[in-house]
Amino acid sequence: MSSEKPHRTFSLPVLGDVSRRTAMKAVGATIGVAAFGRAILPLAELKDRVTLQEFLQKHYKELTPQEKATIFERLESETKAQYGAAVSIRDPPPIPGVRFGYAINLSVCNGNGRCAEACHRENNHDRATSQSYIRIFEMPRGTMDLEKGRSTYDHVVPAPDSFYLPVQCFQCENPPCVSVCPVEATWQEPDGIVVVDYNWCIGCRYCQAACPYHARRFNWQQPEVPADEINPDQGYLSNRIRPQGAMEKCHFCLHRTREGRLPACLEACPTGARIFGNLLDPESEIRWVLANKRVFVLKEELGTRPTLFYFFD
């Protein structure tokens, strides 16, 4: 870390930067003091977990490669200390000329949940709460209204007269979750993936409220994963273990996909319902699907422009 700012003073536990603090004040002013207090409540409880280095960590997007390397080392040794697992954290950059797209064939998906399970393991989700970025709704035939779906079904699938709708972050081209973030801890990368800097996130949860698809998850507790189950193949902006009080969401497995590999949920799908690829490559599988299937997106009327599409054969 550079040593340019030990002179700063901090008034809130996780606010390590003047611009961030100002942002928080501005937000507080517009939504009222009570709401502001509620919004930072999760933070107040985290006080003693936050290290000085975290305070000092600049906005991740602005860091130099050397500064990033220092942060990765720190996070790796923290993981070693807290979880007893040796991990390697890297930060694969977006591939130039790539914009990711995803499609799910709802005629084939049978709601077996292997995708959600693969996500759970790949992304080092909290074991006790069975956290996953994917939520599957069992839907009565003939509706796309999520309110009519149930994500808690527990029986042999597929059930008669039902279809299954896996919902995860749609990596919207026009993401409402990004603009509401008061501290720019979440943003869209050039390959379309909306990422979160977990150490920069102040946990105010505005993004969670702004997402019309309930695709964001909040870490109420420090995730617990046994050492031998931790996936050591980690990305800074993806599946490294998130701190308590941070927001998280599907990141299209960017630590895999930015190296050319398929997302974990796609590989795990036993029905072959998932199609992934580069929207900018006219020869790609995803482009073939867009050109040849009648694809649709959820809540199109909101203008979010998802890049995860659905289709029926």
Added chain:
Amino acid sequence: MPRRLNTSGCLLLIAVSAAPGVIGGCSEQRPGAGDRAVAASHQGDETGRFPVHLNLPVGPPRVETGQRDHLDRPVTVSCVACHSLQAPDRVARSGDDLQQFHQDLQFVHGNLACLSCHNPLNYSALRLADGTEVEYASVMTLCGQCHPRQSNDYVHGAHGGMTGYWDLTRGPRSRRICIDCHDPHAPAFPHMIPTFKSRDRFLSPQSPH
């Protein structure tokens, strides 16, 4: 289904050379079971792409005799061992039609006769409706004859799934084939029991403590 046989040709092609030709359409390349190992082992062709490995059968299925050899391996016999000795039954449509052998075979696949797919002139192979012989390794051509839509989707990566790399310039890919997911005699995809349920922390947050 106007491009029926064309579709089948494409399928054969992926069986052989995988990725590059697939999206672009068919080429002249001739298929064959022996080419599979080649497709799987060589790394990146002239276009700089890695291969797509298909889980093709290496040869015709064999029938277990229930005996074991001196190395305790199951003794199996080929289909022709018996079928070269007896006349084909052209009307059999299910295990129930068979009295002497294969009675346990569950058959729920349209109203097809056994010999819609099995080749009465050579039980070590399959055949198309026009009599063209098809090796077991090219079984996807057989399926594609009657299911051109799914076969075409498969060729374009939109049916049947995959593992490995979305970007074939960076690494290879593996794919299951039709009969990995669909038993040719009872092809409906099996029902499954969900093994994992994510508990919804957004809808029912835990109280932090």
